[in-house]
Amino acid sequence: MHIPDGFLTNRIAASLDVVSGAGILYAARRAKVDLSGRIVPVMGVLAAFVFAAQMINFPVLGGTSGHLIGGALLAILLGPMAAFLTMATVVIAQALFLQDGGLVALGANIFNIGALTCFGGYAVYRLLGGGSARGKRMLLAGFLAGWASLIVSSACCALQMSLSGAIPLRIGLTTMVGYHTVVGIFEGMLTAGVLSFLLKVRPDLMKLNDLGRFGAADWVGATLFVAIPAAILVLAGSSRLPDPLERLLAITPLLSGGTEPAKLNSTARYLDYLVRAGVFVLLVLLGFVASLLGRHRRRRP
Amino acid sequence: MRHNFIDRYALLDSPLHILEPRTKLLAFTAMIVAVLCIPVRSGSLFVAYFFVTAILMGISQIPLNYMVGRTLVILPFIVLASLAVPWKGYLGLGILFVRAILCLMLLILLTNTTRFVELLRGLRRLGCPQILVLNLGFLYRYLFVLTEESMRMKQARDCRRVGRAPLREEFRILSSMLGTLLIRSFERAERMHYAMLSRGYSGEFPVVSPKRFSWHDLVFLSGVTIFIALTVLWH
Numbered sequence: 001m002h003i004p005d006g007f008l009t010n011r012i013a014a015s016l017d018v019v020s021g022a023g024i025l026y027a028a029r030r031a032k033v034d035l036s037g038r039i040v041p042v043m044g045v046l047a048a049f050v051f052a053a054q055m056i057n058f059p060v061l062g063g064t065s066g067h068l069i070g071g072a073l074l075a076i077l078l079g080p081m082a083a084f085l086t087m088a089t090v091v092i093a094q095a096l097f098l099q100d101g102g103l104v105a106l107g108a109n110i111f112n113i114g115a116l117t118c119f120g121g122y123a124v125y126r127l128l129g130g131g132s133a134r135g136k137r138m139l140l141a142g143f144l145a146g147w148a149s150l151i152v153s154s155a156c157c158a159l160q161m162s163l164s165g166a167i168p169l170r171i172g173l174t175t176m177v178g179y180h181t182v183v184g185i186f187e188g189m190l191t192a193g194v195l196s197f198l199l200k201v202r203p204d205l206m207k208l209n210d211l212g213r214f215g216a217a218d219w220v221g222a223t224l225f226v227a228i229p230a231a232i233l234v235l236a237g238s239s240r241l242p243d244p245l246e247r248l249l250a251i252t253p254l255l256s257g258g259t260e261p262a263k264l265n266s267t268a269r270y271l272d273y274l275v276r277a278g279v280f281v282l283l284v285l286l287g288f289v290a291s292l293l294g295r296h297r298r299r300r301p
Numbered sequence: 302m303r304h305n306f307i308d309r310y311a312l313l314d315s316p317l318h319i320l321e322p323r324t325k326l327l328a329f330t331a332m333i334v335a336v337l338c339i340p341v342r343s344g345s346l347f348v349a350y351f352f353v354t355a356i357l358m359g360i361s362q363i364p365l366n367y368m369v370g371r372t373l374v375i376l377p378f379i380v381l382a383s384l385a386v387p388w389k390g391y392l393g394l395g396i397l398f399v400r401a402i403l404c405l406m407l408l409i410l411l412t413n414t415t416r417f418v419e420l421l422r423g424l425r426r427l428g429c430p431q432i433l434v435l436n437l438g439f440l441y442r443y444l445f446v447l448t449e450e451s452m453r454m455k456q457a458r459d460c461r462r463v464g465r466a467p468l469r470e471e472f473r474i475l476s477s478m479l480g481t482l483l484i485r486s487f488e489r490a491e492r493m494h495y496a497m498l499s500r501g502y503s504g505e506f507p508v509v510s511p512k513r514f515s516w517h518d519l520v521f522l523s524g525v526t527i528f529i530a531l532t533v534l535w536h
Contacts, residue, residue, distance in 0.1 A: 004378055004401050005400070005401060005404030006337065006404055007401065028431075040432065040494075041439060041493055041494040041497075042487065043432075044436050044438070044439020044443060045439060045447075047436050048441075049447060068479075085433065085436065089433060089437055092433070092437060095408070097308075099374055103333050103408055165393075166382050167381050171384050175381070190476055192476075193473065193479070194476050194479050194483065197479075197480030197481075198480050202484055205487060
């Protein structure tokens with residue numbers, strides 16, 4: 001999911017650089033309260049933790065593999081602001097150490113992998129789990145936060161690349177989102193599993209929200225910070241199409257088989273994408289369940 | 302376990318390695334941006350950039366097979382992008398490929414000719430927020446410790462069980478391992494923090510014998526600037 005350089009048009013890459021840069025500067029100002037404070041080494045160690053966890057791949061389906069992203073987990077543990085800074089650190093380190101993701105595309109990667117997973121995951125967790133949720137409800141909220149964060153972030157990644165004309169929108173969206181819907185199950189299960197473990201063993205770590213309270217103004221700010229670029233991307237994807245996509249859509253009826261999306265208006269066309277993506281996701285899920293069942297049957301005798 | 306797999310070649314001694322980190326950060330970023338701005342139709346410019354990158358690669362003394370292995374990172378993206386060939390044609394895919402490879406090589410050159418501590422110092426002096434630089438520094442220093450810790454835990458798990466458990470059980474084990482690693486990391490962070498405070502830590506890491514801006518840097522920076530200016534004029 002780390003976009004390399006060259007796969008985004010300069011306009012998209014540069015504007016997301018500005019967005020992410022502004023986000024980091026704001027979060028850094030919030031964190032500046034006490035640089036010798038306890039939160040700094042904790043963020044550093046957690047960044048190393050996430051970096052190491054992301055290097056461990058587990059097999060998913062047919063030769064592909066996935067790994068933990070950890071944005072939602074961090075946001076639940078540290079609060080979204082510190083989690084965003086930590087994830088930004090991880091993404092930058094991945095670009096510098098492993099060349100995972102490009103230098104100019106860094107803004108886009110920080111936005112997808114950092115901002116969307118942290119703020120999105122935290123929002124899902126708080127909305128579903130409530131403030132002081134415990135037990136099953138919290139686990140479910142943690143699972144859904146991890147799962148949803150991956151789907152949103154992969155959809156945004158696919159949208160950016162296809163708006164840049166690097167990959168076709170339909171194929172990009174369905175493969176990326178479908179794949180991450182499956183990987184997201186693992187992410188969600190691990191998020192919930194780690195949360196339940198921590199709750200059992202060290203419940204005091206669950207309220208480590210050191211960067212001050214995440215107040216109402218922060219909620220509004222974070223929503224705008226994440227929602228505006230995402231909304232612009234979605235709108236650009238559905239209505240005012242840039243050049244490469246226009247050409248692409250002129251030919252897509254060939255792929256769609258049966259219906260002719262070219263005749264639909266933009267909203268309907270977008271819904272059409274979503275339905276197709278949904279069908280694909282269902283198929284992948286079915287395959288996943290089937291492979292799990294097959295595994296169990298094989299082991300039993 | 303080997304502890305230097307990240308900046309393994311940063312300790313070599315070449316004309317690129319002796320440059321000041323800020324010089325390299327600026328020059329390589331400028332070149333990457335320039336590569337991304339080359340218009341699709343001017344193939345000769347791509348050749349020129351490829352030529353210069355190859356020269357830099359030769360100077361840097363980084364083994365070729367290492368560079369090639371590193372560039373394989375983008376293969377999945379190329380596969381994804383090749384699905385677009387029916388619409389964009391082979392030229393589009395080729396340009397995409399060349400651009401991505403060039404940028405990747407320049408990035409590899411930047412990060413593998415600079416020690417990470419120096420790179421961080423360069424970033425800080427170029428105005429990067431201090432907390433980000435601190436985080437990156439902590440990440441770099443803790444990574445090896447954490448990797449060792451997790452390998453020990455993995456070994457302990459493998460010693461205590463035979464064969465594979467049912468999937469549910471596997472997940473329970475995996476998540477409690479992750480949780481344990483998390484708790485140990487927290488506790489380690491706390492211990493380290495107190496140790497650092499008691500040794501006079503105030504939010505800055507001093508660098509031993511930092512590199513200074515010298516005439517090498519001036520030559521390199523002006524060379525890169527002239528090259529980029531020439532390619533802009535040519536176009």
